[in-house]
Amino acid sequence: PNEKISGKITSAGELSTNPSNSNGAYATGKLDADNNFYLKGDADYGGNGQNDYQLVLADVQELHVVAEGTFVALTSTGVLKSYGNWSGGGADLTNIKSVATSASGFIALDQSGTVHRFGSYQSDDAQIKPNTAINEIYAGGYGGYGAITADGDFFAWGYGAEDINGNPLVDNLPHKAVGIGFEYGKVGILFEENNLINLSLSDY
Secondary structure, rough: OOOOOOOOOOEEEEEEEEOOOOOOEEEEEEEEOOEEEEEOOHHHOOOOOOOOOOEOOOOOOEEEEEOOOOEEEEEEEOOOOEOOOOOOOEEEEEEEEEEOOOEEEEEEEEEOOEEEEEOOOEEEEEEOOOOOOOEEEEEEEEOEEEEEEEEEEEEEEEEEOOOOOOOOOOOOOOEEEEEEEEOEEEEEEEEEOOOOOOHHHHOO
């Protein structure tokens, strides 16, 4: 329940990737006390190919890790850069205000309310992606994503973003969404009156 496979740090510490099929290979990122971001480890899973830490980026206020092999760094000025493989590496954005990660990708919300998508389980055209200004973003499980507008409309996509009949989750209810939760292979919606889709209250 409430599965958070990936992680985030905002002060001195370390995070490592945890790829599912790497035969033990991984990479590690760390923030020092001055918010400098360093990287080491397997280049196929988010690292620099070295056994020793190398400085990557300064002024990192949030460091996120996508388990399958990507580090996402957000600076105090809203610059986002990601380092890694197919799970989200190569992003270079500005004006970012928040980041949410699953185990196989991430999404980033910019100051204008636009959601930027990277990594796996985000290209199914049957699933509706955000097409209006977003207030809050969510991600979790192996590849689940969600977003809620200021008016409480929701968007859900990715691995497990479907109803009990296997159809994409679509906001066709009058209730205001207030949260999106995740388990492995399942995305759920929490509404203002504690009405739920897919998950129990403890998953939010």
